[in-house]
Amino acid sequence: MTMYQATGLTGPEPTPIVAVKPLVLHTPQRGEDLQVRVSAPVTGSDLPVVLFAHGFGSDLDGYAPLVDHWASRGFVVVQATHLDSKRLDMAADDPRRPQWWRHRVQDMQYILNELDTLEASVPGLTGRVDHSRIVAAGHSFGGQTAGILVGLRVTDPQTGHAEDMSDPRVMASIQVATAGKGGDELTPFAHENLPWLREQDFSHITVPGLVVAGDKDDLPLSTRGPAWTTDPYTLSRGGKSLLTVHGGEHFLGGISGYQAAETTDADPGRVTLVQQVTLAYLCHVTGTDHTHWERAQSVLGNGHPLGRLESK
Template sequence: MTTPDTPTTGTFGTAPVVSVKPVVLPAPERGTDLRVRVSAPATGEDLPVVLLAHGFGSSLDGYAPLADHWAAHGFVVVQPTHLDSRTVALPEDDPRRPRLWRYRVADLKRVLDDLDTLVAAVPGLAGRVDSGRIAAAGHSFGGQTAGILLGLRVADPETGEAEDLSDPRVRAGVLLATAGNGGDDLTPFAAENLPWLRGPDFSRMSAPALVVAGDRDELPLTVRGADWTADPYVLSPGAKSLLTVFGAQHFLGGVSGYDAAETTDENPALVALVQRVTTAYLRHALGLGSAGWTAVREELDGDPHAVGRLESKE
């Protein structure tokens, strides 16, 4: 199905967006074919790519406030539906459940491997994509998935090994409300039921990334509080930036969808901040121009009434 969205306000930008779903990629070893949504501006050349990994339970239909905005501002946004999606409805005793985190990484790598097929599914997009400029983004569980492509290592719950699953095709990342350190920082519930959170190693996540954290993101997964989601910035080396969104809970004002029932802190101003800063960062990190990134850094640094704080390290 092809759905054209013609934006009329600055929320989306000025470029009409074309979105195609589902593009189905055969995945026999996964047990369920991979369903993908591809969104892109109707015009423009040499378009960079953003892989967007959804949070636990969501799908290719989630995160429209981000996907629409990025696509309208010149990015091809690719959204796979992971096996933990409610639309897949895996039974509780499905043997794939302990390795959901690993299937997610394989999904993103399959998207990279089959990028030409996905591009060809969007009318008029072929020949307009710059496959040398790719970023990975994700919210919550999706943030861990994207982080693994950047060098984050996760101790496999079954083997105990922390394998390097990074991908050199991914040049930068945006990690939104992403899990932090494991071990004693986890609640007993998280340690028992989400084994992929037990032993993350951020010390190898050296690729450039923007981490986005809400200062009221009090998750039942950690004993520490909201600062836990800043760990991907604090504990990783290399060029990193941290956007702290004031007053934001886990969905950062509503990035998961326009009418998402799970949003507990609905605030269009917070969503607009996340849209603006992530777009500027992606352009900066992928070498498309840093004027917007410089502007948002100066804006947040100089505005005492700003709804967020931006800091960076090299």
């Protein structure tokens, strides 16, 4: 029995992929060159793009369970190593630290500007990418990055202003285990150490989106418990869907890497569920195939042991 059969969901068959890294984009204004990884199927044309932002401290090699799954089923997945990565080991007094959240968004916009260059750097990929179908996705801190690209307004802790940094080239988002609104709900730790979470406004997000939240994801950042991570769904406008992963903690069974030590709720079933539902959504929102999403909605509408899928 395959994992798809075990969950009752459906999905396209996998094909071989190629991954090329590091592709280096010269970014002097950033203070570090931007290192990028591109993963893509070896066959197929008109391939949509997933722009994936890693969680706090990770890098372009993270999240293989998601990246490999999406790429092997027809998507070009682009990842970068952001400035908060442990690989860069930025000094505690580095002036860029309070603007990490902004640099992440700028990283993604620079990738979009250089998509032709990246495409040409992967053997056999030139001419096979559909630049008109781009979805931003991310986990944890990366979920905020993806959200900003589609209209999330973050109040800059240094200026006090919240500006529109959305990018019209991004058609939809997937936000996985990411932060909710700030204000009085933030813990003192979050208020002090993650100032970019103090004020977040989801009401300007109008494009389609999928939010994935674990109902046991009790982060030390909010006083509200796991419900905090559903805010990107509940506080956004319509055209959104929410996958609630039963028993899921912050890494949802192990999405950040194969046998990742940081996973506190290791469970192949949860990982498979997130893989399948996010892929079904990607196929649906890019117009590639709607049947797998319809199946997921039917199977996960009520009473499934692994999770629940709802939409508004």
